[in-house]
Amino acid sequence: MTTNKARPRGRPRGFDPDQAVATAQRLFHARGYDAVSVADLTEALGINPPSFYAAFGSKAGLYARAVGRYANAGAIPLPELLCPNRPVAESLAAVLEAAARIYAANPDAAGCLVLEGTRCNDPAARETARASNDAAADTIRRFIAARHPEEAERLTDYMNTTMAGLSAKARDGYSLDRLLATARLASQAIAQALPASASR
Amino acid sequence: MTTNKARPRGRPRGFDPDQAVATAQRLFHARGYDAVSVADLTEALGINPPSFYAAFGSKAGLYARAVGRYANAGAIPLPELLCPNRPVAESLAAVLEAAARIYAANPDAAGCLVLEGTRCNDPAARETARASNDAAADTIRRFIAARHPEEAERLTDYMNTTMAGLSAKARDGYSLDRLLATARLASQAIAQALPASASR
DNA sequence: GGCATTTTGTATCAATGACTACAAATAAAG
DNA sequence: CTTTATTTGTAGTCATTGATACAAAATGCC
Numbered sequence: 001m002t003t004n005k006a007r008p009r010g011r012p013r014g015f016d017p018d019q020a021v022a023t024a025q026r027l028f029h030a031r032g033y034d035a036v037s038v039a040d041l042t043e044a045l046g047i048n049p050p051s052f053y054a055a056f057g058s059k060a061g062l063y064a065r066a067v068g069r070y071a072n073a074g075a076i077p078l079p080e081l082l083c084p085n086r087p088v089a090e091s092l093a094a095v096l097e098a099a100a101r102i103y104a105a106n107p108d109a110a111g112c113l114v115l116e117g118t119r120c121n122d123p124a125a126r127e128t129a130r131a132s133n134d135a136a137a138d139t140i141r142r143f144i145a146a147r148h149p150e151e152a153e154r155l156t157d158y159m160n161t162t163m164a165g166l167s168a169k170a171r172d173g174y175s176l177d178r179l180l181a182t183a184r185l186a187s188q189a190i191a192q193a194l195p196a197s198a199s200r
Numbered sequence: 201m202t203t204n205k206a207r208p209r210g211r212p213r214g215f216d217p218d219q220a221v222a223t224a225q226r227l228f229h230a231r232g233y234d235a236v237s238v239a240d241l242t243e244a245l246g247i248n249p250p251s252f253y254a255a256f257g258s259k260a261g262l263y264a265r266a267v268g269r270y271a272n273a274g275a276i277p278l279p280e281l282l283c284p285n286r287p288v289a290e291s292l293a294a295v296l297e298a299a300a301r302i303y304a305a306n307p308d309a310a311g312c313l314v315l316e317g318t319r320c321n322d323p324a325a326r327e328t329a330r331a332s333n334d335a336a337a338d339t340i341r342r343f344i345a346a347r348h349p350e351e352a353e354r355l356t357d358y359m360n361t362t363m364a365g366l367s368a369k370a371r372d373g374y375s376l377d378r379l380l381a382t383a384r385l386a387s388q389a390i391a392q393a394l395p396a397s398a399s400r
Numbered sequence: 401g402g403c404a405t406t407t408t409g410t411a412t413c414a415a416t417g418a419c420t421a422c423a424a425a426t427a428a429a430g
Numbered sequence: 431c432t433t434t435a436t437t438t439g440t441a442g443t444c445a446t447t448g449a450t451a452c453a454a455a456a457t458g459c460c
Contacts (some may be wrong), residue, residue: 010436011426034234035321038418048439053419055437118372119319121235130372154381157374161382165365172318172330174357181354182361189389210406211456238448248409253449255407 017055020045025066025074029109033063033120033129060124063117067132070113076102078136082143089194091143092159093187099163100179103170111167133160148194155190162186217255220245225266225274229309233263233320233329260324263317267332270313276302278336282343289394291343292359293387299363300379303370311367333360348394355390362386 023044027036038059042052056062081094103111114136117129140159145152166179223244227236238259242252256262281294303311314336317329340359345352366379 007428008436009428009434011438013437032319032321037416039416049419050421050440051438059418115368116319119232119316119368121232153378154385157369157378158382158385161365161369161374161379162362162386163365164368165361165363168315168319168364168368169357169361174361178353178357179361182358185354185358185389185393186362186386188392189385192388192392193385207458208406209404209458211408213407237446239446249449250410250451251408259448 013051013055015045015047015051020047020055021062021065021069022073024062025069025113026109028063028066028117029070029074029113033117033122033125058124060122060128063125064128067114067117067128071132074102074109074113076112076136078139082139084143084146087194088144088147089187089191092140092155092190093184095140095159096162096166096183096187097180099166100170100183101176103167104174104176104179107173110173111171112163115164115167116171151193155193158186158190213251213255215245215247215251220247220255221262221265221269222273224262225269225313226309228263228266228317229270229274229313233317233322233325258324260322260328263325264328267314267317267328271332274302274309274313276312276336278339282339284343284346287394288344288347289387289391292340292355292390293384295340295359296362296366296383296387297380299366300370300383301376303367304374304376304379307373310373311371312363315364315367316371351393355393358386358390 024036024041027040027044031040036059038049038052041059041062042049045052052062056065076095076098078095081098082091086094099112114129114132118126118133120126120129137156137160141152141156144155148155162183166183169182170179224236224241227240227244231240236259238249238252241259241262242249245252252262256265276295276298278295281298282291286294299312314329314332318326318333320326320329337356337360341352341356344355348355362383366383369382370379
């Protein structure tokens with residue numbers, strides 16, 4: 001596992017890039033992309049700018065790594081929530097509830113790293129976040145379309161919009177209880193649009 | 201109307217502050233607070249920095265003026281939508297529909313100036329936006345509480361969250377149709393929570 | 401005309417942003 | 431030991447940020 005390859009050649013790295021990505025993920029999530037400077041990052045990582053740029057290319061490059069890591073550590077686990085055996089409305093409700101819980105779980109990193117990233121002022125980072133968000137939206141859309149094709153677009157938009165709102169309000173300091181109440185209320189609209197009878 | 205007061209004393213202004221606020225409002229709404237620099241503003245206004253700071257104190261000061269103007273020109277007209285003669289659920293649905301329409305009305309200034317402002321990186325501007333948003337939330341909360349006190353908190357949170365989502369997605373380029381569909385779906389949850397029978 | 405008052409234009413300021421040039425350091429390969 | 435390859439630390443670069451110092455210009459008041 002830890003024996004990957006023989007040492008490359010030159011001087012060995014003085015830091016662990018994967019751990020650096022994890023640290024960067026925390027920082028970006030806590031303060032937002034724009035509010036984290038390269039100086040903040042190099043200080044938090046205990047390295048100097050040249051090491052930073054040699055390893056990650058740019059601030060946006062590191063952000064892309066952090067977003068990639070986020071999918072496996074911190075984001076909503078869509079694959080396990082969107083279960084083909086469960087009614088669609090129930091699955092979507094589970095996603096919204098998970099969003100509320102995850103966005104409020106850590107007050108120092110509230111909301112969704114990706115959704116908040118789509119609002120930043122760096123074009124490269126914004127595109128990274130947008131691509132990740134689009135991928136998640138596609139997953140939801142395909143899940144709905146499999147059983148309710150005529151409702152897929154509308155409900156996907158509704159899910160995306162609701163999650164964006166939940167992320168924003170989580171960053172405004174809304175408590176878990178308030179976010180959960182909103183998520184559940186939002187789920188009722190979905191249940192109404194997808195009568196249980198049409199579960200398959 | 202235009203004859204306000206006798207000329208003050210010294211050298212007359214070379215620009216109209218009210219028109220400058222209107223221009224600034226457009227710029228802030230189009231690009232967001234952080235992405236508009238003082239240099240952008242002074243250029244758009246055709247003035248130099250000293251005139252800018254003499255008139256508005258700071259970038260955040262001008263933003264406060266722009267937000268104040270927004271309430272009367274661009275924002276959702278809550279006072280006329282929250283009509284005490286109409287059922288609460290119907291009024292709230294009208295607010296969400298207005299949000300969708302207004303947020304998508306101008307593609308060059310999508311979303312809500314205030315809601316997006318609450319996400320900026322300048323503490324002073326953020327506090328200005330937050331105060332304005334809180335005032336709007338209070339208006340909604342009192343309107344609901346007048347007839348459905350036990351639902352006021354939950355529905356106000358739901359409204360705020362939904363509008364934040366609509367604003368974010370409007371900035372993502374969602375069309376009016378998509379935003380309207382989401383707003384209407386969201387309204388169904390409200391209608392369900394406030395049975396028509398309890399209209400008074 | 402002369403004085404007080406206010407705004408304007410020129411020319412900055414200090415701080416911070418992302419990013420790099422360059423040589424010393426550290427390793428494997430020959 | 432020499433060569434080659436890679437990373438490191440020092441010390442910057444250059445553009446941009448929000449905000450100002452200062453004197454000239456333009457008005458009302460006396």
